[in-house]
Amino acid sequence: MKIRWPVPLHTKILGLVGTLLLLVISLITFMVGYMESREDVSNAESLALQTAKTISYMPGVQDAFRSRATLEEMKQLTEQIREEAGASTITIFDRSGRIIGMAQDETASKKEYVTASGDEVYKAVVFGSSYVMETGSRKEGILKGVAPVTLDYHDYKKVEGVVTVDFPKNVIYSEILVDIYKIILAAGLVFLLGIVGSFLLAKSIRKDTLGLEPFEISSLYRERDAVLQSVKEGIIATDHYGMITTMNISAKDLLDIRREEVIEQHILDVLPSEELVTMIQSPTKIVNKELEYKEKIIIVNTRPIKENGRKTGTVASFRDKTEIKKMVDALSEVRQYSEDLRAQAHEFTGKLYVILGFIQLGKTKEAIELIQREANIQEQVSEMFFSQIRDEKVQAILLGKYAKASEKKIRFTVDEESSLAPLPEHIPLSPLIVILGNLLNNAFDAVKGCVAPEVSFFVTDLGNDIICEIADNGNGLDKDMEARIFHRGYSKKGTNRGYGLANVKEEVYSLNGAIEVSSSPGNGTVFTVILPKEIQEHNKRIGG
Amino acid sequence: MKKIIKVLLTMSVILITAACAGNASGNDGYPNKNIEMVAPASPGGGWDLTARSLEKVLSEQELVDKNINVVNKPGGGGEVGWKYLKSKDSHSLAVNSSLVLTNNLLEQSELTYEEFTPIATLATEWQALAVPADSPYQSASEFLKATKEDPTAVKIGVGPGLGNDDHLSLVQAASEFGINPAELNFLVYEGGGDVVTALLGGHVDAVTTSLSEVKDQHLAGKLKILAVSSDEPLEDLEDVPTWQDEGVDMVFPHWRGLMGPPDMTEDEIAYWDKKLEKMVETNQWQKVLENNDWEDFYKNSEETKAFLQEQHDLYQRLINDSGLLDN
Numbered sequence: 001m002k003i004r005w006p007v008p009l010h011t012k013i014l015g016l017v018g019t020l021l022l023l024v025i026s027l028i029t030f031m032v033g034y035m036e037s038r039e040d041v042s043n044a045e046s047l048a049l050q051t052a053k054t055i056s057y058m059p060g061v062q063d064a065f066r067s068r069a070t071l072e073e074m075k076q077l078t079e080q081i082r083e084e085a086g087a088s089t090i091t092i093f094d095r096s097g098r099i100i101g102m103a104q105d106e107t108a109s110k111k112e113y114v115t116a117s118g119d120e121v122y123k124a125v126v127f128g129s130s131y132v133m134e135t136g137s138r139k140e141g142i143l144k145g146v147a148p149v150t151l152d153y154h155d156y157k158k159v160e161g162v163v164t165v166d167f168p169k170n171v172i173y174s175e176i177l178v179d180i181y182k183i184i185l186a187a188g189l190v191f192l193l194g195i196v197g198s199f200l201l202a203k204s205i206r207k208d209t210l211g212l213e214p215f216e217i218s219s220l221y222r223e224r225d226a227v228l229q230s231v232k233e234g235i236i237a238t239d240h241y242g243m244i245t246t247m248n249i250s251a252k253d254l255l256d257i258r259r260e261e262v263i264e265q266h267i268l269d270v271l272p273s274e275e276l277v278t279m280i281q282s283p284t285k286i287v288n289k290e291l292e293y294k295e296k297i298i299i300v301n302t303r304p305i306k307e308n309g310r311k312t313g314t315v316a317s318f319r320d321k322t323e324i325k326k327m328v329d330a331l332s333e334v335r336q337y338s339e340d341l342r343a344q345a346h347e348f349t350g351k352l353y354v355i356l357g358f359i360q361l362g363k364t365k366e367a368i369e370l371i372q373r374e375a376n377i378q379e380q381v382s383e384m385f386f387s388q389i390r391d392e393k394v395q396a397i398l399l400g401k402y403a404k405a406s407e408k409k410i411r412f413t414v415d416e417e418s419s420l421a422p423l424p425e426h427i428p429l430s431p432l433i434v435i436l437g438n439l440l441n442n443a444f445d446a447v448k449g450c451v452a453p454e455v456s457f458f459v460t461d462l463g464n465d466i467i468c469e470i471a472d473n474g475n476g477l478d479k480d481m482e483a484r485i486f487h488r489g490y491s492k493k494g495t496n497r498g499y500g501l502a503n504v505k506e507e508v509y510s511l512n513g514a515i516e517v518s519s520s521p522g523n524g525t526v527f528t529v530i531l532p533k534e535i536q537e538h539n540k541r542i543g544g
Numbered sequence: 545m546k547k548i549i550k551v552l553l554t555m556s557v558i559l560i561t562a563a564c565a566g567n568a569s570g571n572d573g574y575p576n577k578n579i580e581m582v583a584p585a586s587p588g589g590g591w592d593l594t595a596r597s598l599e600k601v602l603s604e605q606e607l608v609d610k611n612i613n614v615v616n617k618p619g620g621g622g623e624v625g626w627k628y629l630k631s632k633d634s635h636s637l638a639v640n641s642s643l644v645l646t647n648n649l650l651e652q653s654e655l656t657y658e659e660f661t662p663i664a665t666l667a668t669e670w671q672a673l674a675v676p677a678d679s680p681y682q683s684a685s686e687f688l689k690a691t692k693e694d695p696t697a698v699k700i701g702v703g704p705g706l707g708n709d710d711h712l713s714l715v716q717a718a719s720e721f722g723i724n725p726a727e728l729n730f731l732v733y734e735g736g737g738d739v740v741t742a743l744l745g746g747h748v749d750a751v752t753t754s755l756s757e758v759k760d761q762h763l764a765g766k767l768k769i770l771a772v773s774s775d776e777p778l779e780d781l782e783d784v785p786t787w788q789d790e791g792v793d794m795v796f797p798h799w800r801g802l803m804g805p806p807d808m809t810e811d812e813i814a815y816w817d818k819k820l821e822k823m824v825e826t827n828q829w830q831k832v833l834e835n836n837d838w839e840d841f842y843k844n845s846e847e848t849k850a851f852l853q854e855q856h857d858l859y860q861r862l863i864n865d866s867g868l869l870d871n
Binding site: 095096121122123125126127128129130131150153155156157158159 | 650651652696701705706707711715725726727728729730731732733738742747863864
């Protein structure tokens with residue numbers, strides 16, 4: 001692979017702007033120079049023509065032809081005209097080619113070039129035309145203005161002679177050079193300004209990018225993106241119009257957003273919850289606020305991005321409270337079991353002390369009776385729990401709950417008809433803890449304060465489903481409550497509670513099961529949980 | 545920005561409408577309004593005469609059903625009138641002559657004949673070289689010989705300016721004869737009439753002018769025409785030789801024609817070809833030719849185009865090649 005060294009930003013800008021400027025400026029310079037030189041040439045041409053014409057009309061010249069003046073007499077006049085026009089040579093011929101008047105500057109007289117040929121003045125002599133022509137060698141070109149001297153003899157006119165005015169081209173060229181030099185100077189100045197400007201631009205861009213080169217920025221960007229995507233927490237960032245600039249995968253999962261394209265979309269179009277949008281658009285920061293969102297509780301944190309005191313966007317992060325709650329619940333359930341077992345152990349210790357007392361007092365008979373009774377109860381319990389129910393997870397949960405019931409003086413029985421083979425693998429321990437633990441706890445709570453509190457548990461796995469029934473003899477539920485108990489946040493036990501049954505329902509549904517409740521006031525409540533033994537992916541039961 | 549778009553839209557709509565209208569008028573029939581006949585000279589001159597004759601014959605023979613108006617635009621040896629024509633539409637035509645070629649060649653005008661649409665060549669006059677009745681030169685060849693020996697001694701009258709056909713015809717003749725035109729001694733008079741007066745007054749030794757200027761005096765015996773520039777001897781002047789008879793290989797018509805503004809359509813050109821072809825056949829036009837000592841020189845647009853090109857090349861050589869055509 002070819003290694004490409006990153007080109008620093010200012011080199012890039014300088015290079016680009018410099019090249020462009022050079023191109024444009026040289027083009028303009030060339031064009032202006034070309035037009036200027038064209039104009040200079042055309043000015044010189046018209047000067048040559050006008051000078052020749054003017055001389056041909058001058059009374060002094062006309063008089064010279066009439067009076068047949070000689071070269072010497074004309075000398076002063078032509079020299080004066082030549083000086084004023086800035087021409088190198090002025091020659092006045094008569095028809096026969098005799099020079100009537102002539103003036104030359106020093107350089108021209110030294111070169112002794114031929115002043116005019118018949119060809120050059122032919123058109124003027126024969127047709128009376130005035131014109132400009134180019135003669136001389138290429139190196140020492142001459143611009144020659146030619147005009148006829150036409151004398152008016154009252155009755156008729158006659159072309160009597162010709163005036164030629166020579167301008168050396170190198171004088172014109174040097175004028176052009178001076179013009180071009182000026183243009184190039186101006187162009188150079190513009191180029192310099194452009195370079196300084198692009199340097200300042202590069203500097204200003206560097207300032208905006210905190211001195212980072214573009215490749216550094218892009219690598220930082222990629223890094224940040226990878227970090228964002230790997231975080232478990234959902235993160236959304238928006239600009240001050242509410243357009244989403246960032247959204248990581250966790251946010252999409254958590255907020256259950258199915259659409260692919262979310263970047264540059266408005267949050268109102270992407271998020272279905274107006275409340276959430278309001279929170280994200282809040283001008284002040286929001287810390288750990290809970291929000292019910294699609295049957296979930298999420299914890300929202302938002303923080304406006306501010307620049308110079310003005311809000312330029314918002315970053316919002318989300319966590320799923322349901323998950324946290326579930327973890328906490330499971331944890332406390334486990335702790336509950338150990339508490340309960342400790343209580344049971346304590347009770348046993350008490351009973352052992354009683355037996356020890358009986359033995360020390362010699363009341364062997366009483367001691368034996370007590371032992372027999374306890375052993376009987378244990379046998380009955382193990383009979384009840386372990387003969388029909390052969391799944392160890394359910395056994396453990398029931399044992400724990402039995403301990404709790406006995407502590408609370410609640411009669412907890414397992415129906416004799418119960419039967420349960422070890423549970424299939426798709427039902428793990430933690431949902432069982434949530435489902436059975438919550439339902440049993442609720443039942444224990446429901447019978448609190450009853451005269452003969454009793455909770456019974458029934459389970460059977462005959463057929464395709466596992467069916468559990470948890471019945472209590474408490475006060476039961478009225479119709480209104482029956483409809484609401486599975487809703488999140490509903491509780492008889494005060495605020496910030498009421499997740500138990502909602503969690504139960506969620507777990508049951510996640511196992512493709514169903515839960516029912518039947519109750520009448522005064523006759524207690526029966527919860528029935530039905531869990532399929534086999535996973536039926538394509539036939540999910542959806543509870544109402 | 546919106547404004548600019550609006551203006552552009554409006555302009556394009558107008559252009560399209562105009563284009564449609566132009567098309568429509570082409571289909572509806574050309575001409576659809578009065579015809580303007582530009583004479584690029586003041587009333588009374590040859591061009592004016594040509595324009596008015598055209599107007600008269602075309603209208604009276606009912607060849608053109610629209611009105612024809614003659615407009616005089618004198619100045620600059622025709623340049624003012626032709627510049628005016630260039631700015632008009634195809635309903636304006638102008639009379640022209642060789643000046644439309646020589647003006648540019650003599651650096652007196654920027655206009656070239658190629659900027660116009662040739663329509664027709666209508667008539668020509670012939671050039672004449674005349675000497676006084678008592679001149680020592682009895683023939684054109686004698687005249688040329690004497691001139692060749694001492695060019696400055698022979699004064700030749702011409703008018704109204706150098707570079708016209710009167711002048712050029714003799715320049716060409718002299719060149720053909722081997723005389724450097726630069727040595728010819730031309731005196732420039734105000735006009736054709738003044739030239740003849742100067743000749744009759746003995747101020748000049750010879751004049752070169754239109755045949756019509758000297759024909760009557762020749763017939764009256766007041767002067768002598770040595771040569772005419774036609775290709776064969778002329779009616780009424782059977783005794784006058786042509787230049788070719790005198791050993792100078794030259795035919796020099798002083799033609800007059802008609803041209804239109806640039807970019808005339810083929811239909812419009814065809815219209816005039818049809819009309820003028822008919823016109824030159826009419827007795828009335830023949831009468832006009834006779835009265836003015838003109839000769840029928842009709843060429844249609846196609847022929848005129850080629851003729852102009854040919855004439856341009858001739859004049860270019862004549863003017864730029866510093867004389868001596870043979871060398």
